[in-house]
Amino acid sequence: MSGIAPSTGPHTSGTDVNTIIVPKESTGSKLARLAKEQYPLAILIVLLIVAGLSSDAFFSARNITNLLVQVSVIGIVTLAQFMIIVSSGIDISVGSIVALAGVMGAVMFSGNSVFLAIVVSIVIGIISGSLTGYLVSYRKLEPFIVTLGVMALGRGLVYAATEGSPVAPGAADFRAIATATIAGIPLLAIIWIVLAIAVAFVMNRTVFGRRVFAIGSSKDAARAAGIPVERTLMLVYVVAGAMIGFAGFLLASRVGVATPTAGNLYELDAIAAVVIGGTSLVGGRGRVLGAVIGTVILGVISNLLVLLNVSTYLQDAFRGGLILVAIVLTSLQFASRRKRRKAAEAV
Amino acid sequence: MGSTPKGTPALTLSSVSKAYPGVQALDSVDLVAYPGEVLAICGANGAGKSTLAKLIAGQERPSGGEVRIGGVEHDIRTPSEAADSGVLFMHQDPLVIEDFTVAENVWLSGISAQKGNRALKMTATQTADRTLQALAAVGMRGLPLSTRAGDLAPGSRQMLALSRTQVQDHNILILDETTASTTEEHFKVVEELVRRERDAGVCVIFVSHRMDEVFAMADRIAVLRGGKLVDVVSTADTERDDVVTLMIGEALESMEAPLPHEQAPEPVLTATGLAAGGARDVTMTAGAGEVVGIYGLVGSGRSSFARAITGNMPVDDGTLTLRGKPVRFRSNRDAMARGIVYLSEDRKREGFVKDFSNGFNMTLSTLEDYSTAGVINVRKERKRVLELTAEYQVKGGPNVLTRTLSGGNQQKVCIARGLEASPSVIVLDEPTKGIDVRARLNIYNIIRALAEQGKTVIVVSSEAEELLSICHRIVVMRDGAIVSERPPRQSTTDDLIRDALEGVAA
Numbered sequence: 022m023s024g025i026a027p028s029t030g031p032h033t034s035g036t037d038v039n040t041i042i043v044p045k046e047s048t049g050s051k052l053a054r055l056a057k058e059q060y061p062l063a064i065l066i067v068l069l070i071v072a073g074l075s076s077d078a079f080f081s082a083r084n085i086t087n088l089l090v091q092v093s094v095i096g097i098v099t100l101a102q103f104m105i106i107v108s109s110g111i112d113i114s115v116g117s118i119v120a121l122a123g124v125m126g127a128v129m130f131s132g133n134s135v136f137l138a139i140v141v142s143i144v145i146g147i148i149s150g151s152l153t154g155y156l157v158s159y160r161k162l163e164p165f166i167v168t169l170g171v172m173a174l175g176r177g178l179v180y181a182a183t184e185g186s187p188v189a190p191g192a193a194d195f196r197a198i199a200t201a202t203i204a205g206i207p208l209l210a211i212i213w214i215v216l217a218i219a220v221a222f223v224m225n226r227t228v229f230g231r232r233v234f235a236i237g238s239s240k241d242a243a244r245a246a247g248i249p250v251e252r253t254l255m256l257v258y259v260v261a262g263a264m265i266g267f268a269g270f271l272l273a274s275r276v277g278v279a280t281p282t283a284g285n286l287y288e289l290d291a292i293a294a295v296v297i298g299g300t301s302l303v304g305g306r307g308r309v310l311g312a313v314i315g316t317v318i319l320g321v322i323s324n325l326l327v328l329l330n331v332s333t334y335l336q337d338a339f340r341g342g343l344i345l346v347a348i349v350l351t352s353l354q355f356a357s358r359r360k361r362r363k364a365a366e367a368v
Numbered sequence: 369m370g371s372t373p374k375g376t377p378a379l380t381l382s383s384v385s386k387a388y389p390g391v392q393a394l395d396s397v398d399l400v401a402y403p404g405e406v407l408a409i410c411g412a413n414g415a416g417k418s419t420l421a422k423l424i425a426g427q428e429r430p431s432g433g434e435v436r437i438g439g440v441e442h443d444i445r446t447p448s449e450a451a452d453s454g455v456l457f458m459h460q461d462p463l464v465i466e467d468f469t470v471a472e473n474v475w476l477s478g479i480s481a482q483k484g485n486r487a488l489k490m491t492a493t494q495t496a497d498r499t500l501q502a503l504a505a506v507g508m509r510g511l512p513l514s515t516r517a518g519d520l521a522p523g524s525r526q527m528l529a530l531s532r533t534q535v536q537d538h539n540i541l542i543l544d545e546t547t548a549s550t551t552e553e554h555f556k557v558v559e560e561l562v563r564r565e566r567d568a569g570v571c572v573i574f575v576s577h578r579m580d581e582v583f584a585m586a587d588r589i590a591v592l593r594g595g596k597l598v599d600v601v602s603t604a605d606t607e608r609d610d611v612v613t614l615m616i617g618e619a620l621e622s623m624e625a626p627l628p629h630e631q632a633p634e635p636v637l638t639a640t641g642l643a644a645g646g647a648r649d650v651t652m653t654a655g656a657g658e659v660v661g662i663y664g665l666v667g668s669g670r671s672s673f674a675r676a677i678t679g680n681m682p683v684d685d686g687t688l689t690l691r692g693k694p695v696r697f698r699s700n701r702d703a704m705a706r707g708i709v710y711l712s713e714d715r716k717r718e719g720f721v722k723d724f725s726n727g728f729n730m731t732l733s734t735l736e737d738y739s740t741a742g743v744i745n746v747r748k749e750r751k752r753v754l755e756l757t758a759e760y761q762v763k764g765g766p767n768v769l770t771r772t773l774s775g776g777n778q779q780k781v782c783i784a785r786g787l788e789a790s791p792s793v794i795v796l797d798e799p800t801k802g803i804d805v806r807a808r809l810n811i812y813n814i815i816r817a818l819a820e821q822g823k824t825v826i827v828v829s830s831e832a833e834e835l836l837s838i839c840h841r842i843v844v845m846r847d848g849a850i851v852s853e854r855p856p857r858q859s860t861t862d863d864l865i866r867d868a869l870e871g872v873a874a
Contacts, residue, residue: 227742228735235732238723245680245718246732246785247704305723 061298061314064350068321076328084324086207090199092320093209094119094275095290096313097268100213100220101261102291103312107224108257109237109304110157110164115265115291117175118149119284122269124179124188127279132190135197135274142270143263149175150262151255158254172288179281187278199275209271214313216264221309233257238305286337293344294319318347378403378438378540378571379424385432386419393419395595396433403438403539406562406572408586408603412615412804415592417575418460421544424573425457426450437540451477456538460545462526466518470508471499473517473528477536502534505564507557523554523666530561541565542573545802547581553665559584577615577804579608580833591615616806623812623837625856626659626819633658635692636824637677637708637793642686645672648848649686654793659815659825661835661856663864664845671713673845674795674828678710679703690793704733709791711782713798713828719782720770727753727766729781734788760784761810776807783814793824800834812838832864846871 072079098115105112122145126138149171156167182188201208224230232253235243244250273279298315300307322343326336379401386394394416401407411417422428423435426444437444437453444450450457464473499513506527517528526546533541543562547555562585565572576582582589583603591598591614598614633655642650646669654660664670675681677688679697687694690706697703700710712718720729731738731749738749753766760780763773770781779799786794796815800808815838818825829835835842835856842854844867851871854863 226744226746228739228744229742231728231732231735231744235721235724235728239717239721241714241718242721243732245700245710245712246721247701247789248732249701305721 060350061311061318064297064347065314065318065321068318068325072321072325072328076325078328079325082205084328086202086205088320088324089210090207090275091324092316093207093213094268094272095287095294095320096213096316097216097264097271098284098287099291099294099312099316100216100309101264101268102288103295103298103300103307103309104220104224104233104257104261105164106292106295106300106302107237107304107307108233108254109240110254110257111292111302112153112164112168112258112261113288113292114149114153114168114172114175116284116287117172117179118146118262118265119269119272119287120179120279120281121149121175121182122146122266123273123283124182124269124279124281126270127188127190127195127273128182132188132195133192135192135194138190138192138195138273139267139270142273143266146262146264146266146269147259148262150258150260150265153262154255154258157258158251183279183281185281187280189278190273196274196277199271209275212271217309217313224309229253229256234305236304289344290316290319293348297344297347319344375402376438377401379573380436380438381420381424381433382436383433384420384423384430384435386416386423386428387431392595394423394430394592397592397595397597399590399597399600401540401571401573403571404566404569405587406566406574406585408574408576408582408589409592410577410582410589410611410615411592412577412806415615416595417577417592418544419595420592421457421542421573421575424450424540425455425542427457451536451538454537454539455542456533456536456540457542458526458529458544458546462522462529464517464520464525464528466516468517469513470503470511470515470517470520470528471496471513474499474502474531474535477532498535502531503528505534506531506561507554521666527554527557530558533561533565538570540571540573542575544575545577547576547578555581579612582611583608612805623809625837626816626840628840628855628857629655629658636690637826638689639673639677640687640689642673642676642688643684643848644676644681645669645684646848647673647676647845650845650848650850651686652843652850654824654826656792656824657819657822658841659819659827659839661839661842662826662828662845663830663832663835663842663868664828665830665868668845668868669848670828670845671797672848674710674797674826677703677826678708678795680710680712704789704791707790707792708795709733709786709789709793710795711786711797711799713801715775715778715782715801716771720778720785722769722771724770725767726757726762726764726770726773726781729770730756730766730784730788733785737788756784756788774804774807775802776804776810779803779807779811783811787818791823793826794818795826795828797828798830799827800829800831808834832861835864836861844868844871 078084098119102112102115122142125145126132126142129141130137132138153164153167153171156162157164199209203211224233232243232248235246235248236250236253240250269284272283276283294315295307295312296302296315297318298308298311298313300311322340323336326339331339377400381397381399383396383398384394385392385396397420409417409420419428423430426447426449429445435444437450437455440453444453447457465476496513503509503511508524508527508531517525520528530546547558562572562574574582574586586603588600588602589606589611590600591611593615601611635653635655638653640651646667648669650669650673662670662673672681676683679700679702683696689695695706721732724732727750730753735744738745738752757766760783762780763777770778799811799815803811815825815827827835827839836859839856842856842859842864843850844852844854844864846868852867854867
């Protein structure tokens with residue numbers, strides 16, 4: 022299309038194209054804006070300083086490695102949750118599916134082959150993702166209530182398959198992936214970061230990712246623009262499911278056995294991490310880096326509570342409280358941004 | 369109400385300014401309004417008229433100067449304070465709660481933070497009679513009170529909001545583009561309502577850029593341009609063109625309909641006995657290089673027809689042929705693949721993605737053109753986006769969020785998105801709804817250019833004048849069928865409205 026230049030008509034008066042089109046931003050204000058957008062990063066830095074000051078052990082190589090191993094699995098689940106939330110959905114079944122995938126990976130084929138266990142775990146995730154995706158996209162049901170059902174279903178199957186006790190897989194090298202390190206960095210963390218980069222690429226650089234953002238922001242507008250809304254949403258849940266299934270295997274591998282209570286409250290951590298990372302719960306907005314930082318923030322909080330010898334019984338309460346504080350902090354930023362936007366719209 | 373004699377202002381603005389970060393929305397405006405008069409506030413989009421209305425209603429606070437409501441000694445700080453002082457504000461987007469019933473919406477002020485409403489007080493039960501009276505006063509008769517407000521059409525919602533003028537005490541009534549979402553039929557009711565309000569001594573502030581309405585109702589017209597008050601004129605001794613000139617700061621030529629084609633153009637899209645939604649039986653043809661207008665009132669089936677021929681609504685009956693071949697679209701994607709594009713009348717909902725920048729919105733339908741194996745070539749996309757924003761002169765450039773722009777600029781983005789798909793048939797539903805005079809001309813020029821390139825353009829509109837100035841042919845719909853076809857050069861607004869109201873299908 023060209024030559025439809027609309028405003029060459031006589032009535033457009035002296036608005037010079039060049040003066041309105043490229044708003045130049047000074048380097049200073051650009052930096053200020055970048056700093057503002059990195060709110061989660063600021064919270065993390067403050068938290069790291071607090072952690073370093075309150076516990077000598079925090080910055081020890083061993084603790085950092087430990088921390089990375091701890092956050093990697095939930096980090097992958099958070100990436101899946103991130104995609105779903107950007108599409109304006111939510112998945113509260115992630116914890117159950119992590120457990121189910123881990124258990125099935127360890128139980129089927131007696132857990133004799135690590136490769137088969139990985140495949141089984143991912144397939145379980147894909148099946149559950151397809152179920153949720155079908156109900157959410159084609160049947161147009163609320164993701165919250167659908168995944169509430171899937172959560173109960175998944176956990177129920179876990180208990181049925183394990184009869185309540187941990188299952189040890191047959192393969193001797195079942196823990197290999199979780200314990201391996203490359204140049205001193207835990208393989209788990211490397212897998213997590215590689216997946217984060219992959220998700221960032223998919224969300225920001227592919228047609229699929231752009232469609233997910235569009236659907237999450239304005240479903241009707243996306244449909245009107247010719248985007249295959251149902252197919253895209255379905256794919257979001259399937260891809261997320263595959264990642265959750267894989268995370269289930271990694272968790273079982275890290276622990277060495279598949280426990281029926283695995284992944285408990287993962288939905289809480291994953292959703293909180295996504296929100297702390299600046300992603301809008303209504304969908305359509307958010308950055309992968311934010312979700313990664315959100316994961317680390319939650320990880321540091323948990324880690325610190327252990328280092329400070331906070332009673333196990335109190336830890337969950339502390340974690341919940343600190344999550345609230347972190348969310349309030351990010352909402353302060355959103356509020357000021359909203360005010361500015363409102364002002365701009367009102368003119 | 370109405371006890372204040374003329375001479376005591378109902379409202380006084382003294383050097384009121386409002387600055388938003390980076391924008392001076394209002395610049396030292398002095399304005400006085402009296403009881404028993406209708407004061408219109410006119411201006412192009414972005415002139416500051418909505419800001420002015422919001423300041424009076426206490427929705428925003430001025431950054432300089434003061435707003436005084438007659439009889440109130442202090443500043444108005446909140447909307448409920450404004451309401452307590454007798455200001456009734458009608459928003460541009462009708463303020464109704466969708467999940468409440470019609471009756472509950474009429475009495476909405478009963479749950480506001482106004483004086484006398486305590487949270488624990490039982491909400492007053494109102495008689496159905498009074499509710500029905502209030503609704504009848506705004507032309508809503510025969511509607512069950514238990515209807516969910518969300519099920520009403522946009523126009524009816526606005527009328528529902530207006531019914532509050534009947535139940536809420538007020539001496540200043542602000543109508544902020546209230547008629548933007550209504551049609552010409554509702555307009556008569558609004559006109560009647562405004563007359564009654566004025567006779568009762570209410571000071572009516574009417575914000576609009578539609579000259580027809582302004583001249584039909586207002587006693588005085590205050591014209592804003594770029595945040596400054598340009599002039600206040602009396603309607604009786606001013607010409608419409610003068611006001612428009614004041615608004616845009618230059619003389620505006622009116623447009624004349626294009627000359628009809630000498631021989632009938634080659635037919636491109638033909639509907640035969642088409643039925644879908646509100647359209648019952650529509651038979652019409654649109655040819656290459658032709659702008660065909662569809663005129664009709666709300667409920668005439670015009671939008672259903674437009675949606676059905678573009679795959680946005682299932683076809684119940686009848687046939688559709690594209691260049692002689694029968695077609696059936698399963699979705700709008702299907703239709704787009706065949707070169708048929710629809711631009712919705714509901715820009716905010718279906719026009720653009722709200723969290724997307726202009727650039728992202730413009731390439732949304734054609735992402736495949738910029739990608740290999742599903743991966744977007746960002747540089748290639750960026751290049752095209754820069755071309756497009758320059759070509760369409762979209763304000764703010766490619767990186768600005770589309771939703772922060774004026775209606776005219778938003779529409780340019782929507783049109784750019786649609787045209788990027790290189791369609792041969794473009795169906796525009798109410799393309800200039802809520803768009804000011806100058807931006808309209810932009811849109812009309814685009815439509816003309818499309819026809820000159822040999823494309824088929826179908827424009828659905830409830831504004832007769834608009835169709836008369838851009839179309840080669842106009843068909844009028846009523847009750848789901850076409851009742852007449854009118855050549856624009858030999859027809860008047862009156863002809864079209866008459867056909868739309870009383871025409872009978874052949």
